[in-house]
Amino acid sequence: MPVIVFLTLFFLACLPLLVLRKKTRRPPHEKPLPPGSLGFPLVGQSFGLLRAMRSNTGEQWLRRRSNKYGPISKLSLFGRNTVFLAGPGAHKFVFTSDALALQQPKSATAIIGSRSLLEMIGEEHRRVRGALMQFLKPEVLRRYVHPLTKGLTFDLICSLVLGLERGKIREALVQDFAEMLSGVWAVPIDLPFTKFGKSLRARRRAAQLISGIVRQKKTLLEQRKCSPDQDLITCLLGLGGDGNSEPLTEEEIVDNTVLIMFAGHDTSSTLLTFIIRHLANDPTNYDLVLRENEDIAKAKAPSEALTWDDVNKMKHTWRLAMEVLRTIPPVFGNFRRALKDIEYEGYIIPKGWQVLWASSTTQMDENIFKSPENFDPSRFENPSCIPPYSFVAFGGGTRICPGNEFARIETLVMMHYVVTRFKWRLSCKDNGFARIPLPTPTDGLPIDLEPKN
Known part of the structure; x- marks a missing residue:
């Protein structure tokens, strides 16, 4: 497409926002807005942040911003006015304030869905979170320890969440989810050639497939041909059957299934990838992990499944x-939305603005974690020594990730079988990574894999 055509379309897309901003200018507050610039409507600082993430300099990008404006500043990201907050106090505020609701960029909301847990507040949030927690609680997950060894993370999620075996439908979902992920943090311009536009089309295809599965499961449940606790979808379909709670709509089930598959597949596979990457370059920790898991394996009979106690012994892993x-x-990082005007640290956060927090502002802070650039698992020997709201990989407060226990089991079981059955070494020259938006090894992290014995 010629540049002049793109610029014309872009200007026309932004024109309503320019008019809207002028018409909806807020009355003055007693407290000022945070320092910083909102930049150009719709785009703001989005491209700058995305470029930094792709070059793996997002942490430095945020640090420069904090050095310039302090721990609170305003900007515009992904089509929304935004306030960036940094530090443990900011994390506590973000994870505990009733005046903030979970908020995704417009691109993420469009791709994941408007009726997912990420978009809900109050009683709706408690209702859906309760349904998910019923399925993801440790007592239920114990039943899935052995099945977790049967495939990699997307296969696991498809089996656990959808009850979907290998085949054309699963293969189509794999492709669609990969394309959906690429547009979650993207400027929300829905054109055929944009990353966001392609992600939306992939989302529609995936939602159509999942809707078909939901309707099929509902029919099987009504005919009593499957169990209500067979998988996540049957569990969600069964919510409200006792008359004590309201059933979930098909839209809510689809959107929250998409959310769980995003969270359970992409984040877990990223963690496993970078554990394997690190162990290939760290013989000391590799030996500790190997010894711990070999001791567990030696105590098992051939082909005997792991138990819950076995998983809990993988402490160093x-x-x-x-x-x-x-x-x-x-x-x-992630976003929240101000439900009302909020005063914070002497500034006003206007109602409707989104609030950005980022994990690196505490997890890589030398005042919290000594020599943060050094890799040292012993930091977590006594987690109670880590200041609250400083390690926020799973969030915090009432908004802590409901799937954190599933992530732990999935990671430990997978690594147990990897380290006890295989040896590997990296076969790539470039050991770096980019965020698109999750961390992704530059060359895909090819390895030479050798079975043991």
């Missing part, structure tokens, strides 16, 4: 995983 999450968090 999980400490190493936590340190990977600290240094390379899969989720760079």
Whole structure:
């Protein structure tokens, strides 16, 4: 497309926002807005942040901003006026304030869905979160320890969440989710050639497939041909059957299934990738992880499944995983939405603005974690020594990730079988990574894999 045509379309897309901003200018407050610039409507600082994330300099980008404006500043990201907050106090405020609701960029809301847990507040949030927690609580997850060994993360999520076996539908979902992810943090311009536009089309295809599965499961439940606790979808379909709560709509089930598959697949696979990457370059921690898991394996009979107690013995393996999450968090940061005008640290956060927090502002802070650039799993030997709201890989407060226990089991079981059955070494020259938006090794992290015995 010629540049002049693109610029014309872009100007026409932004024109209503220019008019809207002029018409909706807010009355003056007693407290000032945070320092900073909103930049150009719709785009703001989005391209600058995305460029920094792609070059793996997002942490430095935020640090420069904090050095310039302090721990609170205003900007515009992904089509919304935004306030960026940094530090443990900011994280506590973000995770505990009733005046803030979860908020995704317009691009993420469009792709994940408007009826997912991320978009809900109050009683709606408690209702859907309760349904998900019923399925993701440890007592239920114990039943899935052995099945977790049967495939990689997307296969696991498809089986656990959808009850979907290998085949054309699963293959189509794999492709669609990969394309959807690329547009979650993108400027929300819905044109055929934009990343956001392509992601939206992939989202529609995935939602159509999942809707078909939901309707099929509903019919099977009505005919009593499947169990209400067979998978996540049957669990969600069964909500409200006792008359004590309101059933979820098909839209809510689809959107929250998309959310769980995003969270359970992409973040877990990222963590596993960077654990494998790190162990290939760290013989000391590799030996500790190997010894711990070989001791567990030696106590098992051939082909005997792991037990819950076995998983809980993998203490160093999980400490190493936590340190990977600290240094390379899969989720760079996230957003909240102000439900009303909020006064914070002498500034006003206007109603409707989004609030950005980023994990690196505490997890890579030398005042919290000594020598933060050094990789040291022993930091997590006594988690109670870590200041509250400083390690936020799973969020915090009432908004802590409901799938954190599932992530722990998935990671530990997978790594147990990897380290006890295989040896590997990196076969790539470039050991770097970019965020698009999750951390992704530059060359895809090819490895030479050798089975043991």
